[in-house]
Amino acid sequence: MRDANLVIRNGVNVGFKAVIIVFSVAAVLPLAFILGFIAFQGISALNLDFFIHGSKPTGEVGGGILNALVGSGLLILIASLAAVPVSVVTGVYLAENRTSKLAFFVRWAVDLIQGMPSIVLGLIGYAWFVLPIARATGSGVTFSILAGGLTLALMMLPIIIKSTEETVRLIPVSLKEASIALGVPYWRTILSVVLPASLSGIVSGVLIAVGRIAGETAPLLFTVFGNYYFNADILKPSDAMPLLIFNYTMSPYDDLHRIAWGAAFVLVAFILILNIFVRLVVRRWKIRF
Amino acid sequence: MKKITAAGLNLHYGTFHALIDVSLGIEPNKITAMIGPSGCGKSTLLRVFNRMNDAIEGVRVAGNVELDGENILAYRDDEAIDILRRKVGMVFQRPNPFPLSVFENVAFGMRIHKLARGRELEDRVAESLKAVLLWDALKDKLKRSALSLTLEQRQRLCIARLIAVTPDVILLDEPCSSLDPVATLKIEELMLELKKRYTIIIVTHNMAQAARVSDETGFMLLGRLVEFGETSRIFTAPQAKETEEYITGRYG
Numbered sequence: 001m002r003d004a005n006l007v008i009r010n011g012v013n014v015g016f017k018a019v020i021i022v023f024s025v026a027a028v029l030p031l032a033f034i035l036g037f038i039a040f041q042g043i044s045a046l047n048l049d050f051f052i053h054g055s056k057p058t059g060e061v062g063g064g065i066l067n068a069l070v071g072s073g074l075l076i077l078i079a080s081l082a083a084v085p086v087s088v089v090t091g092v093y094l095a096e097n098r099t100s101k102l103a104f105f106v107r108w109a110v111d112l113i114q115g116m117p118s119i120v121l122g123l124i125g126y127a128w129f130v131l132p133i134a135r136a137t138g139s140g141v142t143f144s145i146l147a148g149g150l151t152l153a154l155m156m157l158p159i160i161i162k163s164t165e166e167t168v169r170l171i172p173v174s175l176k177e178a179s180i181a182l183g184v185p186y187w188r189t190i191l192s193v194v195l196p197a198s199l200s201g202i203v204s205g206v207l208i209a210v211g212r213i214a215g216e217t218a219p220l221l222f223t224v225f226g227n228y229y230f231n232a233d234i235l236k237p238s239d240a241m242p243l244l245i246f247n248y249t250m251s252p253y254d255d256l257h258r259i260a261w262g263a264a265f266v267l268v269a270f271i272l273i274l275n276i277f278v279r280l281v282v283r284r285w286k287i288r289f
Numbered sequence: 290m291k292k293i294t295a296a297g298l299n300l301h302y303g304t305f306h307a308l309i310d311v312s313l314g315i316e317p318n319k320i321t322a323m324i325g326p327s328g329c330g331k332s333t334l335l336r337v338f339n340r341m342n343d344a345i346e347g348v349r350v351a352g353n354v355e356l357d358g359e360n361i362l363a364y365r366d367d368e369a370i371d372i373l374r375r376k377v378g379m380v381f382q383r384p385n386p387f388p389l390s391v392f393e394n395v396a397f398g399m400r401i402h403k404l405a406r407g408r409e410l411e412d413r414v415a416e417s418l419k420a421v422l423l424w425d426a427l428k429d430k431l432k433r434s435a436l437s438l439t440l441e442q443r444q445r446l447c448i449a450r451l452i453a454v455t456p457d458v459i460l461l462d463e464p465c466s467s468l469d470p471v472a473t474l475k476i477e478e479l480m481l482e483l484k485k486r487y488t489i490i491i492v493t494h495n496m497a498q499a500a501r502v503s504d505e506t507g508f509m510l511l512g513r514l515v516e517f518g519e520t521s522r523i524f525t526a527p528q529a530k531e532t533e534e535y536i537t538g539r540y541g
Contacts, residue, residue, distance in 0.1 A: 172385070174381055174383060174385040175385055175387065175388075177341070177344075177379075177381065177385070178381065178385045178386075178387065178447070178450075179387070179397075180341070180344065180374070181339060181341060181374055181378065181379040181381075181451075182374065182375065182378070182397070182398040182401075182450070182451065182454055183371040183372060183373070183374035183375035183398070183402065183454065184371070184398070184401050184402075185367060185371055186367075188401055192397075192401065193387060196388075196389075197387075197388050287388040287436070
């Protein structure tokens with residue numbers, strides 16, 4: 001009687017474990033297929049020329065993604081420069097003022113921005129950045145890397161704000177007290193004690209945000225527009241990795257499809273490496289008190 | 290001349306009356322121990338002396354607390370309070386070194402207050418570490434993370450960090466509560482060494498510790514200072530009944 005019971009229990013145990021493993025594998029499988037497929041399609045396009053040449057005139061075989069690489073690099077740079085200072089300050093404010101009314105509204109607003117469809121942010125970017133920049137420079141050129149970068153900065157804000165807030169919150173009060181008890185002013189305590197101790201969390205938040213915007217396409221359509229020629233002037237339109245993939249995939253030429261696959265592979269690899277980097281940063285720099 | 294005097298000190302946390310009519314005088318270059326059950330207000334009293342209660346919302350303080358004859362409760366601007374905190378340093382219950390190197394921990398306050406730089410800074414770091422008897426153990430490990438030290442070493446480092454900004458008074462808030470008996474004894478020896486140069490006030494749950502190291506003892510209960518006087522007298526001939534019950538372990 002007792003043995004029969006045990007057999008049933010063991011049977012259920014094994015069965016349950018099997019279900020868990022099967023479902024877990026099923027959840028990861030799509031990712032593996034996607035990565036595998038993109039690598040399979042894209043890796044053949046990669047060679048040195050692919051990275052050091054821009055697009056060739058339509059109909060001509062060859063060409064590479066240099067224009068898009070430079071454009072995306074500048075976009076990420078501008079977006080980070082604009083978003084990081086604002087987000088870190090806001091994140092610290094939220095962590096330090098948990099109950100204030102303003103903090104409540106800011107937190108709410110941050111959630112709303114995070115939930116906003118990227119195409120809407122693209123429209124906002126057109127209205128807030130593209131038009132004013134065109135007016136200010138007085139040139140007929142409306143779209144620009146600057147406008148695109150600022151729009152992407154909007155998308156980075158919530159991610160960095162939240163990761164900063166969470167990290168700063170985890171800093172023990174005793175550490176702040178130690179500094180304040182030494183007669184160090186509050187602002188100096190934040191700058192010299194709290195922020196350095198939160199560095200790993202803030203940096204990983206920034207990297208995650210970069211990974212998030214690197215592949216954003218919709219906001220760029222209305223702001224950077226795209227460009228078949230090389231451009232490193234931030235007040236002019238430029239190509240970017242996601243735009244290149246979008247435009248080339250829509251074209252009828254096999255050669256451009258090949259380049260699009262290659263670009264997709266490069267983009268995915270970049271985001272993957274960024275993610276691995278985040279883990280390293282967290283492991284290396286994280287301070288255990 | 291007393292180092293610190295409090296007269297008619299009252300403190301409220303919101304509606305809670307945490308310190309009730311506390312009056313006392315702290316002798317310079319002596320160790321004064323504050324004892325009493327948890328929640329009696331002894332840590333709160335300690336934090337009045339360096340205005341650390343300011344950070345807590347809803348705290349109101351009334352009365353007179355003088356350091357070298359100057360009323361520290363009257364300080365309004367942040368700078369005066371920061372200078373006060375340099376003069377009246379504090380050591381906390383759990384050692385709380387910054388996540389920096391040993392050297393940078395001690396140099397921290399001096400750098401921020403621009404007290405020393407370069408060669409002089411190095412000398413003063415060494416001096417501070419010598420004062421807490423850490424120099425011999427750590428002189429070759431100054432670049433090590435402070436978080437790699439033992440708890441006792443960390444607590445010593447916290448004291449060194451404080452001494453570096455040249456305080457007059459050192460407040461110790463249960464400095465040995467997270468240390469083992471051997472480490473506790475070593476910190477106590479250090480206190481006896483330090484009292485030659487500093488005025489020390491220690492809050493402790495450990496009555497034996499108060500009896501061993503302090504020159505004067507105050508017993509607090511429910512926000513009141515029940516009794517204050519020479520340690521040898523408090524522990525041998527307490528005047529108040531509550532004091533006697535507490536030190537003989539019959540409280541509550």
